[in-house]
Amino acid sequence: VHRQHVAELQREIDGLHPADIAYILEALPPEDRLEVWNLVKADRDGEILLEVSDAVRESLLADMDKPELLAAAEQLDAEEIADLAEDLPEDVLAELMHRLNAGQRERVQAAMSWEEDQVGAIMDFDMVTIREDVSLETVLRYLRRLKELPEHTDKLFVVNGDSVLTGVLPIRWLLVNDPAKRVSAVMAKDANTFHPEDDVTETAQAFERYDLVTAPVVDANGKLIGRLTIDAMVDVIREESDAEVRERFGLREDEDIFASVWKSLRNRWAWLAINLVTAFIASRVIGVFEGSIQKLVALAALMPIVAGIGGNSGNQTITMIVRALALDQIHPDSAKRLLRKELGVALANGLIWGGVIGFVAWLLYKNAALGFVMTAAMTLNLLLAALMGVLIPMTLLRFGRDPAMGSSVMITALTDSGGFFIFLGLATLFLI
Amino acid sequence: VHRQHVAELQREIDGLHPADIAYILEALPPEDRLEVWNLVKADRDGEILLEVSDAVRESLLADMDKPELLAAAEQLDAEEIADLAEDLPEDVLAELMHRLNAGQRERVQAAMSWEEDQVGAIMDFDMVTIREDVSLETVLRYLRRLKELPEHTDKLFVVNGDSVLTGVLPIRWLLVNDPAKRVSAVMAKDANTFHPEDDVTETAQAFERYDLVTAPVVDANGKLIGRLTIDAMVDVIREESDAEVRERFGLREDEDIFASVWKSLRNRWAWLAINLVTAFIASRVIGVFEGSIQKLVALAALMPIVAGIGGNSGNQTITMIVRALALDQIHPDSAKRLLRKELGVALANGLIWGGVIGFVAWLLYKNAALGFVMTAAMTLNLLLAALMGVLIPMTLLRFGRDPAMGSSVMITALTDSGGFFIFLGLATLFLI
CATH class of the missing domain: 3.10.580.10 (CBS-domain)
Structure with a gap:
């Protein structure tokens, strides 16, 4: 960027609302982002830091030295400082607290004493x-x-x-x-x-x-x-x-779209690792039936259908239940009724779609028994998916966990391993 | 419910905020819901109908006769009537429009002339x-x-x-x-x-x-x-x-948690049908390699791991891209950069996790070449997942579609079929 353009850019930035500057910063790749950030007047740094996403805020703070950080923080209200505090280096925070007057310090400390998900952490003090x-x-x-x-x-x-x-x-x-x-x-x-x-x-x-x-x-x-x-x-x-x-989908935190490969890896690895373990377990379930597959290799081609449709259906159930739980709409009396409904949907889907795919399998492999096993396995796995789709989020909630977190991985693990076991098990019993 | 309880319930309902009554109605199974609904004073029906979810609103409207519907709608403002209009039977709507004065009728018609996702449909006329x-x-x-x-x-x-x-x-x-x-x-x-x-x-x-x-x-x-x-x-x-x-997750509309099995089926069937087709295609990809599987049955047990991890990783990428697109944070210049980053993450994940699972496969099946094929297939499928995870939502957006809608199904279809093809293809080339 030429010097002349810089002056122009500076003027434009000065005329923008802090939320708009925050938006521009988020959409820029790291080097450009820091260049624009350095053009922002020091007395506006604070409000912009509050507007950007956590991930981008981190990248901006990393670029600021102690005097800049102090100047930015001093523009803010107590609850805003508390909001920023956890991202500030410790020595900056200590110096900042030292500079505040007694009343402000008390408010910052009060705001910081509450958990992030408590009202105390987000209330302000601008009352008339x-x-x-x-x-x-x-x-x-x-x-x-x-x-x-x-x-x-x-x-x-x-x-x-x-x-x-x-x-x-x-x-x-x-x-x-x-x-x-x-x-x-x-x-x-x-x-x-x-x-x-x-x-x-x-x-x-x-x-x-x-x-x-x-x-x-x-x-x-x-x-x-x-x-x-x-x-x-x-x-x-x-x-x-x-x-x-x-x-x-297992993204632990808000990811800056221009985050480094290393940061992205860290943000996503836990879920992939868990999925690898569940996929490995499903693989071992198949391993148990290798003898059957060798005798009837069609089983290998058909088994992912049973597992996949079970996973999809289970995720639909979970999506609905998680939402209803978030709105506090499910009471113990209605849970049973809900389960009956989901099992009814699963049974119908199993007979319809399982019937369709069973018929196709029959035609394809000229094997009626294989078609029937396919239909039965689909139905049973959809019933398993419905049962677990209701129970998993409700159990997570009962143990004080977030019902959305990890429920997708769990249902998929169960319908994969379960689907392979049901299908290959039935096939081994009736076809081999 | 006894008569005495009904009177008590009635008093309690009269004391509640319409939003609270709406909340109670949503959490009740159909029969109880209608019983409580009948206890609500007619002059409050309108505001409560506006508060409940679309699915529950439908169930309440179905229970009301024409005079009740007219009485409820007449309590409302023009933009509120417009909001309700599409759910009202045609003869009720015609009668209602007839009863409004000219100014109101014009406003209702104006509000109804805008699409649901346009400002005109949700603005009100309460201006000073x-x-x-x-x-x-x-x-x-x-x-x-x-x-x-x-x-x-x-x-x-x-x-x-x-x-x-x-x-x-x-x-x-x-x-x-x-x-x-x-x-x-x-x-x-x-x-x-x-x-x-x-x-x-x-x-x-x-x-x-x-x-x-x-x-x-x-x-x-x-x-x-x-x-x-x-x-x-x-x-x-x-x-x-x-x-x-x-x-x-393929739920077309807001589903009343106590919806009938039939309504739930209709709400969910399209996605399951699409998934069935994609699962069937993946199954045919496996079918092509049945000869290889018969010779080396371990392939059947290992192939779902390659497909599954690819799907997970692709969904993580899509989740991030969809969010960035919604916030309008991706510009043509940065798209390439984003793709490079996602490919970098995929390569690293492929080498790390693919390496781990390849090593385990080697130990398990005492076959080093199988382990290497596994690692290579995981890496290639993760690269495919990253490429498609970036391209699918951006392409959907370019064609004016909602980038969230259907992207999960597409990525899973590609990483399933792609994963099976890559793994079984490499295995056929190097191991059989």
Whole structure:
């Protein structure tokens, strides 16, 4: 890039929204990415670091020295610093904490003390609080004195002398009611409140369900300690859905598309290794029946069909169950009913598709018995897939695990080994 | 359920938020669902129908007669009626349109004229508009006269005499600025605006990126015609991510977990049929090498490992590429680079994991050449998986298709047939 172009690029970057710069950085290969990153004004580094994906953030932070990192972090709010903290080198973090004032430090530490999936880790502290014994007129005058309201402010939080939340006053109501009225006469007393230890996924679902824009976070004594906003919840929803897809296919973390080969290998190796083990087990199941295959080599050609269709069908069942579990729609009473339905679908699919492929096998190998064995094996393996497709995610959940994680690998392992065993077993019994 | 319990249940239902009733309905098996549905007061039917999933909505509508359907629909806004319209029987819809006043009917028709994935189909008409030549004081007085502001109102839309949008006035700014100031002096002129023909996915990404709560929709002449709200965008994001997972596993639509066996079959059969065809093709590839398998039966036991690991690895690549494509992060220049990276990862995985399994095959079958063929076949199939994992989603996108849809089936078909062909082909060349 020529010097003249650089100046032009710099001007363009200065005019962009931080989220747009983040987007450009993510779409650039590493060298170009760092070149553009160096053109970004130091006072905007912080907000851009918050916008980029974890993987890209890592690559940007690696390029910054200590003074740059400190300058970037100092632009941020407490909860934003906490968000960034785990990616910062320890000496930078220590120096940063040292530079903060006591109140900020306490907030950063409080935010860092919560797990990533707890409300405490994503709440902010940009709250406007009012008392309930004043008039709306007084509230309006108070707001005017503030000069600026925090982003997304759609309601004011009403607290008493002990900072205990007693209600919320939606701005919409503040605007349409008689200014002479008291806050206590207008406010909503039964607002949706959350606790810092609440699970963020469930909280995001509540935001969706009740169409919230912001909500107060209170401690065990009802004291107001923070605020949640819809933009943080949208991030949670997006991240959850990305994580579900990733985990189904064994990508451990968000991968920078331009990550090095080495990083990609590390991100993906665990799943491949597990799959290798399950594939090896399936291979040994086949090994047991090598004698039968030698006598009737058609078995070798037909067996992957039984295994494959079982895996597909099982994955469909799991996809549906995982989603219903995430929405908390499955209760113990309904689990049995669900299992019956899935077994019914499997039986029908087995008889229909198993029948079709059994008929084709009969024609192809001029062997009616082989066709019947094929149909029976398909049906049994689809029943196995349905049973396991319901039980695997529900069991993972019961043991406190994420039902999406690893369920694809498990169902495929079971329907592969199971499919080979059922088909080759039946064939050995009836055909050899 | 006893009569006394019914009365109690009725009271409880009356006290619940429509979204909570929707949630309960979704988690109940069909008979209980209809029983609870009949307890819901008629004037709440409409809002609950909007909250439940498409599949459950269908089951509830099927239970309602014409007067009930009309009563429910008449409670709703124009864009909500449009949303429900496609699920209503034709005679009910005709009667409903007849009963609406001219303005409402026009809005419903306008909303129905847009595709489901266009902004026009999800915008609402709850806008508060003001003129730019009045003072903030006047605006405040005007709002007070309205008695109620639409939900989510975080900004007022400033229009001129021709209804052309000239800016937006965030409520936050209205509250903190001197009431004597004019709207034109305070408003933002460069607000994010959308067009009714815009794609909802991209619009939702813009909402996320710029942390919007509401945004104006304007026509080609800049005339204000509607409004978008974050809750509709959250629904889009949620629906997109659900659809991605579903489509990867061949569930055509959102399935009611208590759907009948017959409905489930219809929802899933297409994918199973396609998989059956691809599995059959793979089976015929094996059929070509039956002679080799008969001579060296170990091939039958080892071949699923080559195919399976290729499929897993290809799906990992596709997952990453689909996500990057959805975020619009892949440009023609970077595609080559991405392909090189994925091929590098595949080569490394092939040599490492292929080497491990080749070594195990050597030990197991006391056949060094078999081990080498195994390693070579794994490496080649992983390279094929990487190549196709990049090309399939990018090709689907180029032809205007959803890159997530069907890509899993395609990669698995290619790595299965390809894996069998490569492994059995190499074995026939070097071992038989």
